[in-house]
Amino acid sequence: MIVAQTLAGAAAGLALPSVYSLAAQIAPEGKESRTLGTVLTGWALSPVAGVTIxxxxxxxxxxxxxxxxxIATSLMTTLGLRKLARAEDPKTARAATSPIRALAIPGILPALASGTAALLLTVCPIWGAANxxxxxxxxxxxxALDPARRGAVMGLNSFVTYAAMFAGTAAYKPIFETAGFAPLAGLSALSILAALVLALRWTAPQKTA
Incomplete structure (x- = not known):
């Protein structure tokens, strides 16, 4: 079971960036951002619906x-992908390359929400550890709020987490389509700031009469 789930996770990790690339590749000219936003909405919806179903x-x-x-849905997805026309454009039908080499593409570093690769590689591990x-x-x-009902509390936590993923992605979609990534980063920073204020108020010692 552990080995199978590890392989499934690795396959999903490989498939996800491929889906993003394919979405931009098959999108009508000038509508790449809109198509990618639709894909992101579907990705956010699937954990909510998938966990519940x-x-x-x-x-x-x-x-x-x-x-x-x-298994059935994966086979259906595989059959659907096989019916997609392969790229004939020599600009897109290139040999696969590594992510490290892709860092040399002009304009990719600013697009990754940093101006230097060193700063990006430094901040990301710190951000991941803090998260x-x-x-x-x-x-x-x-x-710790109620150990006797820990399962119910965790169920509510999972529901809120996946619902927030869906709602956040759906709300960010029109902003991304019209203004790009920069406003999304600003909104995310404000949301984190609000969460920090609430967390500090939650953990602050209560005054007793």
Whole structure:
């Protein structure tokens, strides 16, 4: 089970950037951003719907039925992808290259929300560590509120998390299509600032009469 899920995760990690590339490639000229926004909306919707439907299938038919459903949908996706026309444009039908070499493409570094690769590689691990630490602290605080109902609390946390992914992506789509990535970064920073203020108020010691 562990090996199979590892392979599935690796395949998903390889497929996701390919989907982004394919979406921009098959999009009508001038509508690449709109098409990519639609793909991102579908990606955000799938965890919300997938988790809910999988839980329902597991309750009705057992957890094995969930994997059978995943196999069926994966085969349908594979058949659908095989029907897509392959790129004939020599500008897009190039040999695969590595992400490291792709950093040499003019204009790619500013597009990655940094001006230098060194700064990008420094900030990303710090950001990831802070995000992971905050997530652990949040889950720890939630489970400590009522240990007897820890499962229900975690269920609510999962629902809010996936709903926020869907709502955030859907709200960001029109902004991305009209103004690009920069306003999204600013809105995300404001959202994080609001979360920080709420977290500080939550953890502040309460005054006693």
């Amino acid at each position: 999988s839980a329902l299938i597991a309750d009705l038919a057992g957890w094995c039925a969930v994997y059978v459903t995943l 992971h630490l905050a997530l652990n602290l949040l889950i720890g605080n939630l489970t």
